[in-house]
Amino acid sequence: MRRRIPIIITFIVGTALIMAMFIPHTPFSSLDENLSVYFDIIAVFAFILGGGNLLRVHLEKIQKKKRDWQFSIVTVVGFLFMLIIGFFKVGGPPGLSGDFLAEGSWFRFMFEAVFNPLQATMFSLLAFFVASAAYRAFRAKTKEATILLIAAFIILVGRTPIGHYFTSWLPKQLDFLHVPTLASWIMGWPNTAGQRAIMIGIALGVIATSLRIILGIERPYLGAEK
Amino acid sequence: MYGLQVWIGALLTLMIFSFLYKDNPFYKFAEHLFVGVSAAYWMVVGVWGTMVPNMLAKIHPPLVRNVLPALATAEPEFHYIIPCILGILLLTRLITPIAWLSRWALAFIIGYTAGVRFSRYLQSDFIGQIKSSLIPIISVGDGGFSIGMTFSHIVLTVGVVCGLIYFFFSKEHKGAFGAASRVGIYILMVTFGASFGYTVMARISLLIGRMSFLGEWLGVIAGWFS
Numbered sequence: 001m002r003r004r005i006p007i008i009i010t011f012i013v014g015t016a017l018i019m020a021m022f023i024p025h026t027p028f029s030s031l032d033e034n035l036s037v038y039f040d041i042i043a044v045f046a047f048i049l050g051g052g053n054l055l056r057v058h059l060e061k062i063q064k065k066k067r068d069w070q071f072s073i074v075t076v077v078g079f080l081f082m083l084i085i086g087f088f089k090v091g092g093p094p095g096l097s098g099d100f101l102a103e104g105s106w107f108r109f110m111f112e113a114v115f116n117p118l119q120a121t122m123f124s125l126l127a128f129f130v131a132s133a134a135y136r137a138f139r140a141k142t143k144e145a146t147i148l149l150i151a152a153f154i155i156l157v158g159r160t161p162i163g164h165y166f167t168s169w170l171p172k173q174l175d176f177l178h179v180p181t182l183a184s185w186i187m188g189w190p191n192t193a194g195q196r197a198i199m200i201g202i203a204l205g206v207i208a209t210s211l212r213i214i215l216g217i218e219r220p221y222l223g224a225e226k
Numbered sequence: 227m228y229g230l231q232v233w234i235g236a237l238l239t240l241m242i243f244s245f246l247y248k249d250n251p252f253y254k255f256a257e258h259l260f261v262g263v264s265a266a267y268w269m270v271v272g273v274w275g276t277m278v279p280n281m282l283a284k285i286h287p288p289l290v291r292n293v294l295p296a297l298a299t300a301e302p303e304f305h306y307i308i309p310c311i312l313g314i315l316l317l318t319r320l321i322t323p324i325a326w327l328s329r330w331a332l333a334f335i336i337g338y339t340a341g342v343r344f345s346r347y348l349q350s351d352f353i354g355q356i357k358s359s360l361i362p363i364i365s366v367g368d369g370g371f372s373i374g375m376t377f378s379h380i381v382l383t384v385g386v387v388c389g390l391i392y393f394f395f396s397k398e399h400k401g402a403f404g405a406a407s408r409v410g411i412y413i414l415m416v417t418f419g420a421s422f423g424y425t426v427m428a429r430i431s432l433l434i435g436r437m438s439f440l441g442e443w444l445g446v447i448a449g450w451f452s
Contacts, residue, residue: 002326006333013334017341021349038309039338041281042331044272045313051269052320054261071251071258078262086270096293100274107270109231115267117235117439118260121242124436127429128246134426144415151419152426159427176374186420189378190385194417196355197389197410203351210344213336221336222329 007216014214054079082110151186158183229446236443239436281306359386385413 013035020032058072084090085106092098092105101108140146157163163179170178176185212218241256283290283297284306291298316331318324363383365375391403392410399407 002329006329009330009333010337010340013337014341014344017338018344021345034305035338036342037280037306038312039335040276041306041309042313042316042335044269044277045316045331046335047265047269047272048313049317049319051265052317054265056320068254071254074255074258075262078259079266080262082263082266083269086266087273097295100270109227110263111267113231113234114238114259115263117238117436118242118256119264120432120439121239121436122260124429124432125242125245127426127433130426130429134422144411147412147415148419148422151416152423153419155420155423156426159423185378186416189381190413190416191420193382193385194389194413196359196386197393197414198417199351199355200386200390201393203347203355206343206347207352210340210347213340214344221332 003219003222006222007219010219011214011216014210018214051079051083078114082107082115085110151191154179154186155183232443232446236440239440243436281310285310359383384409389413 016028016031017035020028055076058075060066061069061072062076086100089096089098089100089102090106091109092100092102092107098105101111134152140149157166158179158181163183167178175181209218238256238259241252244250245253278290279294279297283294283300284303287298287300287302312331312334315327317328319328359382361379361382363376363379365372365379367375388406388410390410391406392399392414397403
């Protein structure tokens with residue numbers, strides 16, 4: 001019951017979706033569509049599970065006064081406040097029947113004032129870490145590293161106005177050496193070749209792993225417990 | 227209201243950037259707030275965007291007459307009780323004695339992902355990429371033989387084949403096979419360089435966005451004194 005039923009569910013769902021690819025007619029065509037909606041609904045329950053777990057972890061941290069427990073209060077308060085104003089559509093013009101992200105609602109305000117700036121700044125912070133990684137990666141010690149460095153440099157310079165001015169003096173016959181042209185060529189041909197080799201390799205791996213999972217050979221999601 | 231939104235956004239942006247100096251309480255505050263707010267944000271989006279219209283409104287339409295009046299008169303579709311049950315089973319993860327029941331929902335998620343990935347990767351990433359790589363090597367355009375395009379086509383074809391040879395580990399990389407594998411490495415290095423260049427550009431453009439937002443904030447402050 002604990003192990004066999006999950007394996008059967010995986011087999012039925014996986015096989016039905018593969019059948020839908022080969023038999024795109026009723027009932028398989030609608031099955032494909034319905035299973036996709038089922039998946040989205042279960043994903044929302046997964047979000048709820050994540051929220052519940054977050055609350056449990058931080059409340060425990062506050063209760064036991066673990067290290068930095070004061071910041072857990074910020075997480076819990078931020079979480080509950082955002083949740084309540086979102087679920088009850090607080091401040092929105094038409095009340096509960098309106099859009100939860102309607103202009104003027106508190107949820108919208110929190111999205112614009114807190115969520116959006118925090119998310120964008122977190123990702124922009126990576127620019128500094130990428131710069132520090134670049135410093136280490138861009139030391140052309142080997143032939144491979146030199147190729148990586150040259151490709152990255154051409155792409156970076158070729159997609160900015162400075163790249164245009166760099167080689168704008170070149171005669172028409174040598175236009176293929178113009179940095180933006182070179183950048184486009186690298187993106188269009190050698191980069192595509194590498195991407196395709198990687199994609200074909202990944203596809204083979206995904207196909208093989210999917211089959212192993214559907215057939216019950218690979219079952220890591222069941223865990224070690226009986 | 228807009229002024230307050232800009233102020234909160236700017237202060238949170240500065241708090242995140244303070245991490246560039248070192249880890250500090252301001253950064254920790256913003257980080258913990260981000261965790262709480264984003265978890266709640268995705269929960270609310272999931273509930274109002276998926277769960278209410280695709281589950282509750284389908285199982286028992288009168289239930290949503292106050293929040294989604296347009297869907298309240300639809301015919302019920304009882305099969306949507308399946309994801310509802312699986313979703314509830316997923317939540318049993320939080321109750322240790324019956325946590326094993328969550329495997330049933332997990333099995334659905336895994337089976338769905340395996341089935342969908344199998345067909346999508348087979349069609350677009352495997353067959354699709356091989357098909358796109360099978361192009362004529364000699365390129366003849368309107369103006370006759372094109373040396374530039376022919377060279378690009380050779381780079382693409384040789385690049386894909388050599389890249390795939392590099393990923394083939396069942397044969398030792400020696401002799402002609404080893405030489406092809408080396409070419410594959412160089413092609414992959416160009417790909418990684420191009421991806422790196424693109425990532426750096428994307429992060430820097432985000433950083434520029436944050437900086438211009440801080441400029442907007444300074445504009446709000448300057449507005450007070452003028």
